[in-house]
Amino acid sequence: MSSNIDYSIEPEVVEGQPKLNQINEAIAKPLETRPSWKYLVALGISSTMLLIGAVCLGFSFYYGIGLWGNNQPVGWAIPIVNFVFWVGIGHAGTLISAILFLFRQRWRTGISRFAEAMTIFAVITAGLFPLIHTGRPWLAGYLFPLPNQHRLWVNFTSPLIWDVFAVSTYLTVSFVFWYIGLIPDLAMLRDRTKSKIKKTIYSIFSLGWRHSNRHWHHYEMIYLILAGFATPLVLSVHTIVSFDFAVSILPGWHTTIFPPYFVAGAVFSGFAMVQNVLIVVRKIFNLEHIITLDTLEKMNKVMLATGMMVGYAYGMEFFIAWYSGNPLESFVFLNRAFGNYAWAYWIMVSCNVIFTQLFWFKKIRRNIVAMFIIGVLVNVGMWFERFVIVVTTLSRDFLPSSWDYYKPTLVDIGILLGSFGLFFTLVILFIRSLPVVSISEVKAVVKGSQPVHH
Amino acid sequence: MDNQMNTSENLYGVGALFKDPNKIVKVVEKLVELGYKHWDVHSSYPLHGIPKRMRLKWSPLGYVALILGLTGTLTGLFLTWWTMSVDYPLTIGGKPWFSFPAFVPVLFELTVLLASVGTAIVMLFIIFKFPNNQHPLHDTEYINKVSVDHFGVFIEAKDELFELEKVKSLFNDFGADEIIEIAYDRNEVTFKPKVFDVKFISFLVVIAIITSSVAYLFNNKILYLPPFDFMLKQFRLGPQESSTFFADGFGMRKPPAGTVARNQEFYPFKNKPDEAGMKLVNPLLATQENLELGRNKFNTFCSPCHGWRGEGDSRLNGQFPNPPSLHSEKVRNWTDGRIYHVIMEGQNVMPSYASQLTEKERWAVILYIRSLQRALNAKQEDIQ
Numbered sequence: 053m054s055s056n057i058d059y060s061i062e063p064e065v066v067e068g069q070p071k072l073n074q075i076n077e078a079i080a081k082p083l084e085t086r087p088s089w090k091y092l093v094a095l096g097i098s099s100t101m102l103l104i105g106a107v108c109l110g111f112s113f114y115y116g117i118g119l120w121g122n123n124q125p126v127g128w129a130i131p132i133v134n135f136v137f138w139v140g141i142g143h144a145g146t147l148i149s150a151i152l153f154l155f156r157q158r159w160r161t162g163i164s165r166f167a168e169a170m171t172i173f174a175v176i177t178a179g180l181f182p183l184i185h186t187g188r189p190w191l192a193g194y195l196f197p198l199p200n201q202h203r204l205w206v207n208f209t210s211p212l213i214w215d216v217f218a219v220s221t222y223l224t225v226s227f228v229f230w231y232i233g234l235i236p237d238l239a240m241l242r243d244r245t246k247s248k249i250k251k252t253i254y255s256i257f258s259l260g261w262r263h264s265n266r267h268w269h270h271y272e273m274i275y276l277i278l279a280g281f282a283t284p285l286v287l288s289v290h291t292i293v294s295f296d297f298a299v300s301i302l303p304g305w306h307t308t309i310f311p312p313y314f315v316a317g318a319v320f321s322g323f324a325m326v327q328n329v330l331i332v333v334r335k336i337f338n339l340e341h342i343i344t345l346d347t348l349e350k351m352n353k354v355m356l357a358t359g360m361m362v363g364y365a366y367g368m369e370f371f372i373a374w375y376s377g378n379p380l381e382s383f384v385f386l387n388r389a390f391g392n393y394a395w396a397y398w399i400m401v402s403c404n405v406i407f408t409q410l411f412w413f414k415k416i417r418r419n420i421v422a423m424f425i426i427g428v429l430v431n432v433g434m435w436f437e438r439f440v441i442v443v444t445t446l447s448r449d450f451l452p453s454s455w456d457y458y459k460p461t462l463v464d465i466g467i468l469l470g471s472f473g474l475f476f477t478l479v480i481l482f483i484r485s486l487p488v489v490s491i492s493e494v495k496a497v498v499k500g501s502q503p504v505h506h
Numbered sequence: 507m508d509n510q511m512n513t514s515e516n517l518y519g520v521g522a523l524f525k526d527p528n529k530i531v532k533v534v535e536k537l538v539e540l541g542y543k544h545w546d547v548h549s550s551y552p553l554h555g556i557p558k559r560m561r562l563k564w565s566p567l568g569y570v571a572l573i574l575g576l577t578g579t580l581t582g583l584f585l586t587w588w589t590m591s592v593d594y595p596l597t598i599g600g601k602p603w604f605s606f607p608a609f610v611p612v613l614f615e616l617t618v619l620l621a622s623v624g625t626a627i628v629m630l631f632i633i634f635k636f637p638n639n640q641h642p643l644h645d646t647e648y649i650n651k652v653s654v655d656h657f658g659v660f661i662e663a664k665d666e667l668f669e670l671e672k673v674k675s676l677f678n679d680f681g682a683d684e685i686i687e688i689a690y691d692r693n694e695v696t697f698k699p700k701v702f703d704v705k706f707i708s709f710l711v712v713i714a715i716i717t718s719s720v721a722y723l724f725n726n727k728i729l730y731l732p733p734f735d736f737m738l739k740q741f742r743l744g745p746q747e748s749s750t751f752f753a754d755g756f757g758m759r760k761p762p763a764g765t766v767a768r769n770q771e772f773y774p775f776k777n778k779p780d781e782a783g784m785k786l787v788n789p790l791l792a793t794q795e796n797l798e799l800g801r802n803k804f805n806t807f808c809s810p811c812h813g814w815r816g817e818g819d820s821r822l823n824g825q826f827p828n829p830p831s832l833h834s835e836k837v838r839n840w841t842d843g844r845i846y847h848v849i850m851e852g853q854n855v856m857p858s859y860a861s862q863l864t865e866k867e868r869w870a871v872i873l874y875i876r877s878l879q880r881a882l883n884a885k886q887e888d889i890q
Contacts, residue, residue, distance in 0.1 A: 072550075072655035114733045190734055197589060205589035209598050209608035217615040225622045232626055240550060243653035259630060260638035263652050265547035267634055269557035273565035274629050281571075281622045284614075292611055496551040503527040503553055 070341065072495055079487045079494070080244060082337050087484060090336055098476035105470005108463045109184065117187045119463040126446040126458035131185035133438040134471055137321070138178030139219065139293055140314075140434065141475075143286055144322025145171025146226060149233075150282035153275070159350055161493040162343045166333065167326050168230040169486075173478040174325075175223045177471050182215070184467075211295040218292040225285055229278045232271075235261050236492040290318045297441065304384035304445035307372065313365035320358035320404070321434035324427040327351045329479060331424050333488060342489050349417045355430060356411040362437070363405035384445060392457060393444045396436050403433025518642040518690040519544075519662040520673050522682035523651055527553060530657045533680045534559045537659070544665040548649070548658035567633075571625045578620030582613040642690035656683070771860070779847045786843025790869045792877070800874030803867045807859055816878045827855055832875055833882050842872050 070078070087095075112119050122129045145167035152160040183189040195216045197206050206213045239261035242254035261267070294314035297305035327348060334343040373385040388397050407429050416422045443458050460468075482488070495501055524530055530547060537545055538561055547556055590596065591603035601608070630636045643649050643660070652658045661673050670687075677685050728734060743749055743757035752759070766772075775782035790796045805814070813819035816832035831837075837845070849868050852858040863871065 076654055116733075116736065188734075188737075190729070197585060203594065205594050207596065207598065208586045208590050208612055209601065209605055211611075214611040214615075217612050221615040221619040224619060228622055228626050236550065240653045243650045255639045255644075256637070259634075259636035260641055260644065261636075262641060262643050262649060263548045263550050263658075265549060265553065265556050265560065266562060268549070268552040269560075269562050270565045270567055270629050270633055272552050273567045274625055277567060277571045277625055278622055281618050285618045288611070288614055288618075295611070492551040501527065501551070503531045503555065 070498065072498065072501065075342075075491060075495055075498065076240060076244065078339065078342065079489050079491050080241060082484050083241070083487070084245075088336070091480070091484070094332075095477070095480050098473050098480055101469050101473025102477050103470075103473070104466050105468075105473050108466030108470060112184065112463060112467070113189075117184075119461060121458055121460045121464055123456070123458075125449045125451075125454050125456060126443055128185075128442050128446060129458055130439075130460050130464045130468060131181045133435065133442050134468055135178050135181035135185075136293055136314075136438045136442075137435050138174050138181070138471065138475070139222075140290065140318035140321045140438075141325045141431075142171040142174035142178065142222070142226070142322065143290060143315070143318035144326045145169070145174070146222075146229075146282050146286040147319050147322070148326070149229065150279040150286065153279045154283060158497050159344075159347050161497050162339075162347055162489055163326065163330060163351075164493065165230075165233060165490040166330060166488050168226060168233065169482050169488075170322075170326055170329065170479065171226045172223065172230060173475050173482070174322075175219060175226065176478070177475045179219055179223065180471065180474070182212075211292065211299045214292045215296060218289045222285060222289045225278070225282055229282055232274060232278065233490055233493075234486065235259060236263065236271075237487045237490060239263065240491055241487070287315055290314045302445050302449070303378070303380040304388070304441070307369065309365055309368055309372070313362065316358045316361035316365065317434060317437060320355060320362055321431055323351050323355045323358070324430035324434070327355070328424060328427045328431070331420055331427075333483060337483070337488070339489065342494060345418055345420075348420075348423065349414075352411045352417045352423055352426075355427075356408055359404055359408035359411075359430070363401075366401060366405065380450075384448065387448050388440060388444045391444065391448070393440060393447070396440050397444070400433050400436040400440055403429040404437060407433075516690055517663045517670070518688045519660055519664075519668075520670065520677070521548075521648045521658050521660040521686045521688060522677035522680075523648065523656040523658050523684040523686070524681075525656060525683050527657055529680055529682075530556065530659065531559065533659050533677070536676070536680070537661070540667065542661060542665055542667055544662035544668075546660050546662075548643075548652040548660060550653050550655075553657070567625055567629060570628050571621045574624035574628075575617045575621035577624075578617040579613050581620070582609070582616035585616075586612055642688055646686070646688050648686045648688060651684070660688075771865070773850055773860075775847060776851070779844060779851075782847035782850075783841045783844030786841075786846050788842040788846075788869050788872060790866070790873055792873050796870045796873055797877060799867060800870035800872070800877075803863055804871050804874050807862050808871065811856070815882065816875060817882075829854075829856065833879055838879050838883070842869070842876075845872050845875065 120129070120131070122131070148160050148167040149164040149171075153164070183192050186192065194200065194204075195206065195213070197208075206216075235258055238254050238258035242251060242258050245251050245254060291311040291314065294310035298307060298310040300306060330343050330348065334340050370385050370389075373381040388394075407426055410416045410422070410426060416426075447458050448455055522533070524533075527549070530549075530553065534547060534556060538559065547553070547560065549556075586609040587604055590605075590609075595603045597603070598605075648658055648660070659677070661668060663670075674685055730738070732739075745758065747757040748755050749757035761767075775785070804812075804816075808816070810822060811818075811820045811826060811829050812832060813821070818829050818831040820826065820828045846868055848856070849863065849871070850858060850860050859868075
């Protein structure tokens with residue numbers, strides 16, 4: 053009767069065969085206990101970072117974006133680097149929640165909710181940057197094709213408008229996917245709680261879900277449909293982000309390898325971020341048996357694979373620069389590796405390609421400290437990858453008299469810090485306000501929870 | 507109404523709780539065999555194979571997603587086609603106005619957006635009829651246990667085959683751990699429309715007030731405050747502003763002598779009405795088009811004082827002295843050039859109308875004046 057036949061013996065997703073009620077307890081615990089001092093310290097640090105970013109943004113709005121380092125010829129600088137970086141972080145969440153769902157990878161259950169939430173927070177953070185980069189974010193309504201008094205429409209042939217559509221669709225669909233997943237868990241919390249205020253809130257957001265199998269029937273279908281839509285969507289989003297560069301005619305940007313290269317890079321950095329945050333969360337909230345070491349090891353394997361794809365792309369760019377015989381291309385790539393931004397280029401290569409090779413060793417893949425450090429390095433490397441792409445190409449444009457060396461200002465760095473602050477503050481608040489692990493999904497994969505059909 | 511209230515406690519149905527998911531399979535098989543219609547299985551996670559055993563129909567959500575997705579594609583196609591090649595055609599990079607490949611990303615995103623959001627809305631609000639926090643099952647021991655670690659089978663009292671004792675013994679036969687009767691309160695579950703509720707209406711009013719005041723403040727006040735007004739206040743001098751840069755303190759400078767502004771007209775007959783009358787010739791023919799133009803401009807600029815027919819019957823009620831009639835012997839004998847001069851320079855209290863009318867319009871107005879003069883002083887041959 054069972055439709056999915058296991059061809060290989062899969063290890064149990066959840067360690068120690070917990071009882072169903074223990075799962076409820078374990079996952080609901082962070083929501084029902086007072087925060088520990090560790091949590092408050094973490095929240096304090098992240099909200100301080102957020103505040104620094106907010107102050108820097110306030111200055112930028114008041115005095116104008118002349119406070120940033122952007123200038124001719126590097127007009128797309130740190131804001132766009134940050135945008136691409138944060139959109140990339142989001143991609144891991146959808147990959148885990150949608151693509152691994154379609155591939156029936158059951159180990160995703162422990163981390164999917166968290167990864168989806170990180171997608172939403174990362175896309176929110178990312179969406180901030182193109183807006184502030186326009187300098188007048190309060191006029192952002194004109195990015196959408198709304199009828200206006202000027203009788204103007206947006207230019208649908210521009211990759212920047214594709215971006216608007218891709219990122220806003222991505223945010224909306226991720227949110228819907230995440231919320232649909234949350235409904236049964238919110239209903240479970242509603243049935244658990246004794247507090248009247250909590251009960252009202254959970255009742256409103258669980259919409260009156262009553263665990264009916266007539267509903268589960270449709271629910272499983274929509275989950276499949278949403279996963280099916282989210283999969284091409286996630287591939288399209290970073291493809292379109294890469295079009296911002298690839299559709300231009302600048303050497304170093306105008307390459308057909310960009311879409312797959314960007315998607316691989318996005319998954320790479322996203323997995324590193326999810327892995328980093330999960331290591332902290334499972335430690336603080338004692339969820340080691342649900343977010344298992346096996347899961348983390350599998351994530352490290354994905355990082356190893358995508359890291360090598362990124363490394364292949366670095367090599368292929370150089371090969372094409374030489375093979376195309378285009379002197380501008382070869383100049384740009386030689387300039388990347390040996391020019392005045394060589395330091396950034398080599399940080400990128402060493403963090404993304406060289407250090408990740410350590411994941412070939414099982415001991416390192418299963419060592420929490422080592423994988424955490426490599427994860428941090430991967431994110432440093434991926435941030436510098438975007439920096440290298442954006443800045444090296446622009447700082448050496450077609451007109452040597454306008455060449456310049458771009459340097460971010462303190463305000464730029466403050467806003468970057470603030471973006472991490474925003475992301476981590478949202479993550480930290482999420483941890484204590486909603487179940488970080490999908491209760492219904494984990495229950496469904498615990499041994500003995502499913503009926504045996506004859 | 508009162509009768510109903512007295513018998514407000516009604517039996518909604520009977521539920522059985524099981525701890526072992528395998529028992530559920532057997533109960534489900536039995537209920538399907540007996541032919542119950544209004545019953546359900548409750549579990550806090552989807553149980554594999556149960557919907558199939560319950561003989562539930564294939565979920566229609568796939569078709570819903572297909573239809574909504576295609577709607578999204580067509581919407582996107584219409585939007586891109588209409589805006590880019592009909593309403594505001596714009597040539598970009600020498601490409602055709604309808605450059606389909608460039609619209610594909612937008613079409614794709616709209617397809618996904620409409621399909622996913624729409625399907626979710628259809629499922630939650632149409633198929634499930636959510637939000638429904640007043641369902642009789644809520645806040646019962648039955649659902650509280652289901653949501654932790656029990657599996658429930660529930661038969662509603664409205665089922666044709668429902669008989670309380672029979673159902674209970676059926677559940678007992680399958681080894682139910684607990685059997686719970688659930689009643690519901692008629693007063694609680696009313697289906698009166700809540701749209702006209704005072705609370706709901708005041709909620710709407712509050713939302714409307716908040717939204718409109720925020721929109722008003724934003725559009726009329728906040729956008730004119732720093733830093734949002736930086737576009738309005740820039741580091742340049744406006745007309746009539748003073749400047750410390752120049753010795754005379756004026757921000758505006760006089761143009762160098764002999765400067766001629768672009769498109770400025772040069773009128774050679776300044777203060778020379780007779781010369782103008784002799785030398786200027788009306789370049790326009792009395793075509794219908796020119797006369798229409800002349801009438802239009804005459805009615806707009808001349809008729810307020812000169813009257814609709816140029817008889818000097820001003821509509822200004824004495825706020826401005828009435829001009830003489832245009833049908834006088836003098837004016838009828840003037841050449842077109844002489845009238846042109848009056849339009850250019852003005853006469854007596856009449857100011858110059860050079861800035862209101864272009865050269866062509868002036869001549870067209872003169873043509874119209876000529877036709878008025880002829881109409882009011884028609885000769886014998888005009889009648890034929």
